[in-house]
Amino acid sequence: MTALIEQLLQQRIGMDIRSVGQQSLQRVLSGELQKFACNLSSYQQQLPQSDAMWTSLVEAIVVPETWFFRYPESFRLVAELASHLLNKQDGTKLSLLCLPCSTGEEPYSLAITLMQQGYQPHQFQIDALDINTKVLAQAKQGSFRDYSFRGCPAGLKERYFTARDGLYQIHPEIRKTVNFRYGNLLDPASLPPKKYHLVFCRNLLIYFDQDTQQAAVRQLRQLMLSTAYLFSGPAETGAFVKAGMVSLTQRDSFAFADPQKQPQLEPAKSTKATTVSAAALKTPKMSPAKPAGQTGRPSSTRVLPQAAPVKKNTSLLDDIERQANQGQLTQALALCQQALIELGPSAQLFYLWGLLSDSLNQKGNAEIYYRKTLYIEPLHAQALKQLAALLRAQNDYAAAERFEQRLNPRK
Ligand SMILES: C[S@@+](CC[C@H](N)C(=O)[O-])C[C@H]1O[C@@H](n2cnc3c(N)ncnc32)[C@H](O)[C@@H]1O
Structure with missing residues (x-):
């Protein structure tokens, strides 16, 4: 039903609607239809040519979340x-x-x-x-x-x-x-x-x-x-x-x-x-972004589907972090499962798992692992910030604020 709008958002500003969720799009659209007093089909017809409609849609759908000295x-x-x-x-x-x-x-x-x-x-x-x-x-x-x-x-x-x-x-x-x-x-x-x-x-x-x-x-x-x-x-x-x-x-x-x-x-x-x-x-x-002996040029084989061989010791978490930093997100994610079996649950592991899922646009999993992090370490500052940002991106402001409150309990 909204494929045309999604396509336009993707083409013009690169937005992948999965990053904010279908529910957010539906919520935004119902506001826009009301604002411009039209139904979905006439809205879709007018949107590509109308600057006013386009600007209004962009302002409503993009997430302006930011603050001073973030990271x-x-x-x-x-x-x-x-x-x-x-x-x-x-x-x-x-x-x-x-x-x-x-x-x-x-x-x-x-x-x-x-x-x-x-x-x-x-x-x-x-x-x-x-x-x-x-x-x-x-x-x-x-x-x-x-x-x-x-x-x-x-x-x-x-x-x-x-x-x-x-x-x-x-x-x-x-x-x-x-x-x-x-x-x-x-x-x-x-x-x-x-x-x-x-x-x-x-x-x-x-x-x-x-x-x-x-x-x-x-x-x-x-x-x-x-x-x-x-x-x-x-x-x-x-x-x-x-x-x-x-x-x-x-x-x-x-x-x-x-x-x-x-x-x-x-x-x-x-x-x-x-x-x-x-x-x-x-x-x-x-x-270095690449393993030993390779040039810095981008390569299509950089992100391989299979996990690299890994020593069975507690440096597994370091390996996950290193692979993540090298952009080998899929391998790093595969190692998370192995780390859970070998090392057991920890806030550090679940946070990395959440961050990797987030990077791979697996927002549902990202939310799950940020929440698991907070279950173990309720004041894990990075997990609180990432989870709040993720929830805000899905327009769930009330939930985002609850987690932010934990960072600044006096507010
Ligand atoms: C979450 S804010 C990030 C702000 C700041 N960089 C930070 O990290 O705190 C995302 C911003 O990206 C803007 N944006 C979305 N698509 C864009 C594009 N294609 N080009 C430029 N800005 C874009 C949105 O309007 C929004 O203000």
Whole structure:
């Protein structure tokens, strides 16, 4: 019945409707039919030509969930990378891309991170893009509710925001460093004709099917300078490794570099982490995306259906994590079952299992394993955040908030 709408969402913005669920689509559509006072068949007829209908549908179906300093490790890594660039003092303006930026918390977190590293506003530029014009308008306004600061470093609000009428207004000097504009990752004509030092693309690829994910990664690579770094969300790392990108070993930063564009990279000699020898940004350690002896080029045989042979010891969980970081999601998932038999249940295992299922777009299983994690460890922060985000993506706001409450019990 809704195949045409699903097809349009897939073609124009890459959305795989399975990522939010049929129920969400039905709920959104019933609101849209009411709003435009028409039935499904006339709605489907008008939608492809109507900008108003299309914009309204996109705004209703995409999930703008975000908050300040989400995945704090990635901002710590940005601070480290940025301080090295600043130390070079060659007058280069640091350029950052944040796509998608949603209501602005992520690009403003980047701006604050750079200012904390000693950058002056004229020394960097952040381009922040999204397809949802409503969230872009909110982002430009720079006014936030308490909720956007969940899990934030203490003192952040007081230092960079002015409290007004129960909202927090970002200081104008930070506001000016971010250039918000419309951009669709899957429509190159809508993207800036420019390359960046740091690219943030987090929690967008989770809504795409695998082919669209790979098209998106190709597009993102076009936007990266030769020494650039890219930051993804935790459930998206597989797509970047599958495309042959190199994962940085900093835990929970979900950062990548492009080996083919990184002449400074030493060739991967073993599956142990190697260091960037003379990289412009010297600190990050790299874990090669490919097993020993292989080049960094993407290969269709990277994600094999069968599990690799594994030692029967407690490093099984490390093996799962390593395979996941190498983009071998299917093998890693197969090892989870083996780990359950050999090692028994644990929060660490169930969380990895949930994350892998999430990455493979198996949302039902992801929810089950995040919940199992929380059964064993009710305050497992990462599982709480991932599960809340997953439930929000399915428009189950009440359940998402219940889990978020556990993270911030005083709210
Ligand atoms: C969950 S938010 C992620 C925000 C932020 N990056 C984060 O991780 O906190 C997803 C955003 O992706 C945007 N989006 C969806 N499809 C897009 C596309 N094809 N191009 C650009 N933005 C898109 C949505 O409008 C929404 O604001």
